[in-house]
């Protein structure tokens with residue numbers, strides 16, 4: 001289904017992603033972990049074609065994704081919709097219009113300029129919001145919602161594109177533990193109920209273990225671990241994070257009991 005072969009990205013002399021190679025042969029929920037700067041975002045951005053790869057190949061369903069141009073490239077970007085840590089919504093626009101913006105790729109400039117949305121799309125947007133438990137917020141401005149609700153709006157916008165793959169770049173890094181759990185559960189349900197592949201960059205081990213079928217660990221641009229959550233032992237995690245024996249899993253935890261909770265991103269000590 002999805003095959004990465006030696007996918008590489010260089011920024012000048014800096015090798016951000018170094019020959020990333022893996023294969024997904026069925027829809028799964030995949031977590032990518034690693035410390036800050038390991039190359040996780042760059043890998044996702046290459047997969048979505050937001051960033052051009054320097055080398056290597058990316059195939060999906062037998063198609064060469066890296067050679068797609070123009071409309072075909074945009075179609076691919078809809079098929080592997082991306083969500084971001086900071087939600088990337090239009091804050092002053094109402095929730096349902098934000099969700100409908102997920103259909104922009106297939107609408108005319110005129111329709112876009114005047115916010116003319118077909119009623120079928122509007123109904124579908126409300127249905128998706130309902131599924132994510134936030135339909136009651138549809139008329140509100142996006143900025144009036146909590147972070148967890150805004151991230152679910154971003155997921156709804158991605159789902160409007162009916163993607164085969166959802167690429168989530170640190171989807172819960174700005175959220176408190178309770179909202180983080182709601183968002184991760186939503187992504188898991190989307191995978192299980194719709195059969196979509198979800199690939200999420202995560203900075204916490206426990207989240208990767210709890211929600212993902214498979215975990216990839218990156219260090220200095222390289223994939224240094226690829227296995228099941230059960231194989232992700234503390235020793236393996238220590239290698240991925242480049243930490244010594246003082247490495248504590250709790251330093252990468254967002255469990256609800258975590259008193260620092262919303263304090264933000266926590267990376268393992270160097």
Ligand SMILES: Nc1ncnc2c1ncn2[C@@H]1O[C@H](COP(=O)(O)OP(=O)(O)OP(=O)(O)O)[C@@H](O)[C@H]1O
Nearest residue numbers: 011014015016034035036037038039040041042043
């Ligand atoms: N646009 C860019 N120009 C130059 N260097 C970049 C650019 N984007 C990323 N890098 C570099 O590539 C490397 C990998 O960065 P990347 O953001 O992919 O890591 P990451 O694992 O996602 O980290 P984080 O968790 O902090 O987002 C880093 O050394 C970073 O400085």
